[in-house]
Amino acid sequence: MAMVALAGFACGLVPALFFWQEAKRRQQALNIMAASFQQEIADRAETEESRKKLEKALLQGQKLQAIGTLAGGIAHDFNNILYAIMGYVEMAEEDLPKESPMSRNLAKVLQGAKRGQELVSRILAFSRRQHHDLQILDLREALEGALDLLRPTIPASVTVQTDFAEGSYPIHGNQTLLHQIMVNLVTNAVDAMEGEGTIHVTLDRIPANHLLLADLPEAPGGYCRIRVSDTGHGMDRATQERIFEPFFTTKEPGRGTGLGLSTVHSLVAEHHGEIMVDSTPLHGTTFTLLLPLHSEITKKGENSYGQNTVG
């Protein structure tokens, strides 16, 4: 009797054990799926957020263009005003005995006017949107060159780490302008860290169909992405929204003109690219630059980069 009961119990136990194991396996599979869904949702949310940032960056570009035009108009009038001031002061100086207190003070007026002159010429340089020669170059080499030149100017207490993904990065660019972009970004990073911390520079490719590029002009070969991150004091949202505006600076008077990042913005635009900023107060800032990869050469078959797999 006991045997039968035991056998019956065993018969029931085996399938039960089997089902229990199967259920556990399915539960695990579901857990994995849920995790991967969560990851995908997070990824999409992140991409969506980046896209929104990019949209904002594009709007910002239009705003900067308008400011540039305005600055050009103001600069013309300002040069006239400064010229009148300087001319009158020079005549007054001529009429006064040299070394008189009045003459010394007039020399200071002249000094001030000359500072004004320098500022106007910087505004003009910004608003003129000069047309520089762009040629096909390898962005990776250009970046390495810029960083080599920059290294001696970076304090020893700041570490520069680079992480460049393999491959070639042909772009339509200007070495000098790219250098200028990197100088501004790296100098800002050093300032933001008050001379101590780590600057991370990365380079990789974003494929053409990536959601992040939805609002950018089409580039068949996709885009290059440069990221310059620092471990500095970061900035709040309000500051982030204004950093590309000319004359906006958080540096103390005399230390920054507020033209560095607006210049970077216009130089990136000259490369038909976009720049975005992402920052967390107290944790650091990341600038992301997207520059279109040059793919015409590979299409025409004049492949000079040894990448026959493209196109």
Next chain:
Amino acid sequence: MARILLVEDDELVRDMLVQVLQRASHTVISAADGEEASEILKKEHPDIMITDIIMPKKSGITLISEVINRHPAMEIIAISGGGRLDPMGYLDLSESLGAAVSFEKPIDNAALLMAIDLLVHGKHETSA
């Protein structure tokens, strides 16, 4: 010393330049825009014309091309405050139209006076 026609729409700059030029013993006639300058040139025959580029009514560019045709012996100095479009572009254009020298404002007046002396001097030498 030279007889100079000064064409400048900014009143402060015009008054300042008149004084600077007179101090250097030049005779100065002034006009506030290109149209006024054209009127003056119907009666007066200055050695040198100093003209601004961006002006109301008639621009410096139009004025320069007129003067080159009607008064080929007159020396022209173009001055511009930059801005608007490309200031250097304007000055380059005025030089290719026939201006002898061009200056971007704010101008070093000592350099301007020197340029005037050189132009007047050169003219006397060639005509002598």
